[in-house]
Amino acid sequence: MASIPLGSRTTRGLNTVQAFLRLVIFLVSLTVFFGFTILVSGLMTALAPFLGPATLAVGGLVSLILAIMVSRTLYVVPEYERVVLLRLGKFIGVKGPGLFWVIPYPPFFRSVAATLDIRVQTRIIKAAETLTADNVPVGTEAVIFMRVEDPERAALRVANYYEAVFQAANSALKDTVGTMELSDLLGDRQTVSDKLKNIIDSAASSFGVDVTSVEITDVHVPPDLIQELSVLAQSRRSAQAKIAEAEAEKIIAEKFEEASRTLSSRAMEMYRLNVLERLGREEGSQIVVYGMGGGDGDMGQAISAAPAG
Known part of the structure; x- marks a missing residue:
């Protein structure tokens, strides 16, 4: 079985149902094969006494190997996994969830290419010291939520879809930050997130991955710039207060003038x-x-x- 991309691995040993069923099939198969070996050994002993023990030893070993091979063809896949199947190296379909058989022996020649986890996965992306459109160096962090939408593409079109999406997202974050001014980046994160989602989802779709959401989690601004922004914001608030006061005085004056005429x-x-x-x-x-x-x-x-x- 081919290596499974990072982020989609599951511990097969935790699948106790599959392990139990494989054990049952192994014991049943071993009983059947070994019973047949004993029968053949008895027939061989009747023909030649020295052939009986030899037939029993060889048959017992073959029975053990066959029982292991048969039991390993059973798969029980949970609801959140899909199995990509190949036949003689060619894609034939996706299996799961539930119980099914993958027989690699003639005339089937089937094999498992990868087992993929289709649940939503998360990955943190960072863009350190990226210049904004107004030449301010900022560090930006975001988290992407993604899931495998097309198991065939995710398993066969890219060696590691998880890493491929991460690299595309990291590049998209840097490019997006570089096209925006700092005020827009700080004040309208939802627009930035939506723009990032569209860019990353467009690239990830070729890997069989659907990007469900992108969220900007943090924007690191230099400390000296934070102080300047604070002073600027305070000045803007003071100016807005004075404008509001002047507007109120203008309205009062208009009312007084109207009253004086009346x-x-x-x-x-x-x-x-x-x-x-x-x-x-x-x-x-x-x-x-x-x-x-x-x-x-x-x-x-x-x-x-x-x-x-």
Whole structure:
């Protein structure tokens, strides 16, 4: 059997059902073959006494070998595995899950090329010190989730599909980081992940592998750049706060202007008095009133000449 690609190996010794069934077949086969050997040995002893022991010894050895060969043709494959079969070196199909026979002897000449695990597997990829589009050196880590979709391609088109997908993913990560600016890489990871998935899945499909997902797990930025980005972010937040405050003051001013056009002069005077009354409720407050005489300048002069308090 050909070597199984890394990442798809399973411990066959853990398949206790297959081991048990093979043992049962071995014992049954050995009993049948050895019983036939004893029968033949008895016939040979009747013909010539010295042929009986020799026939029994040779027949016993042959029975043991045949029993081992028969028992090893049985396979029990779990739900998450597939077996790629060859006949005289040519692909004939994929078996599994369940119980089946692979007979390498004439006239079948079948053999197992590889046993593949079709469950979702993960692999961490890293792009160290890669320059972004704005010339910032960053280290990026991502994890890819993949599964064997076509066992024939995964076993026969590439020597090690797991390593092939890893190399394609590693190259795609570096290329993607190199085409993006740092702000996009930090702020829109989902878009980066989707872009990576499409690139890697396109390459992996030729190996019979389906890339189900790619997730950016970490972006390493130089420490001095982190401090600069923090200052820049704080400046942006401060600028946005000032803009929001200015917009609010503009709206208030517009509302005041609208109210001034709506209210009459007498209503405005009453509104001013109301405002002054509310201000006067504060403890220790002092209010100086002038200009409310409807054009009487003497009132303003009298108030200004009055002593404070």
